[in-house]
Amino acid sequence: MRKLVIAISMLAFAGSAAFADPILDRQALMKERGKIVGGLSKVAKGEEPFDATAVLTQLQALQANAEKFDVDALFPKGSDTGDTTAGPKIWEDTAGFKAVEDKYLANVKAAVAGAPADVDALKAQVGAIGSDCGTCHQGYRIKKS
């Protein structure tokens, strides 16, 4: 009996682990996004040398990251509580949230298509992307600690 209980609870544990946690998933995506933008920003500021090929690779990684940002899958109803800084406006105004995300994706795609040839070009693109970060975090994120 005891073994059975343990077996069931282990199964239950495995089952819940198999369903990915949307909060952790979206946080992982945002962390990756921040890391890529951080690398690009260092180049834009002149702290690291400009290498057109390396920059383009990073921008492509940023686009891949942005394309993985599926709002419906990552922000299901009920994922507004727990260890999250997602603001209630995400669910109150999902269309607006998606529009900001789409604008961000469009700017990232434009940066990839533009393939910046020098630091100034990159700087302008990082500036536009950074402004999108702020626009979304202005209304759709609530800092709690």
Add this chain to the structure above:
Amino acid sequence: MAWLKKLVGAALILGGVGAAGGWLLSAPVKLDTAALAQLGPGDAARGKRIFYAGGCTSCHAKPGSQGEARLQLVGGLQLKTPFGTFVPPNISQDPKDGIGAWSVEDLANAMLKGVSPSGEHFYPAFPYASYARMKPSDIADLYAFLKTLPAVAGKAPPNSLGFPFNIRRGIGLWKRLYLSDQPVVALADGAPDPVVAGRYLVEGPGHCGECHTPRDLAGGTKKSEWLAGAVAAEGSGVVPNITSGEGGIGSWSASDIANYLETGFTPDFDSVGGAMVDVQRNMAELTSEDRAAIAAYLKAVPPHPNGYPARKPAAN
């Protein structure tokens, strides 16, 4: 939000005292002639810097404005606080709906004393408790710059406040407690120039302490926890600790702070968020010297642990 309840209680008591015998004490006080004499002629180019340092457009532009529209100061934002809803008014150059008919003295009395041209108190949601530390000559420069901005017709709706906060006269007592033109952080003689310049920008026009400092029972900023972070007046979040104390930004270098104000990126490449987004856009309009001064001051202020309670564990 317990402090807010206490605050409401304290304000009720203050209101009662005001009604009973505080009529004289609560009278609006305008600037004296000596202060008005320091206004000077005013310069619009210099005033543009003060306009962005002061963050006027964050509250007075139509909500959600971008680019040039941020210079149309028509008002109408709704600041939903536990006191009620404050609505920043039209401060465009429209003579009827805005402040186009104001004199420079009117603007100085509003910003340095929180008194309207008709002699009424403004609510301190208009952060004159910080602006009071500004130099009169900067107000004259700001006035000259505001004159270059468009007139936009249209009155913003009035504030919607419950009793006793709807009694303007009571603010006179509040001012006796909290309105001062003196700096918050005392600096030693010979403090570096950027620190002194940064103190002026942060404590005066920048009014950073209005959101980043917790408030006491009567709604004044707690100078003993200056810039330690606070529960946000609006919504359910917190405003970060920007001292070097625990939970604050001690790990940020001065250039990290200046870069954040310019680009909106934190040292670990998170981005600016919440109400700070508009503030950062204003700070990006300043010179790198001004941003470096703000950073130098923030590195020099006394460190405090977080001025807001630790986050409760998630209720699952």
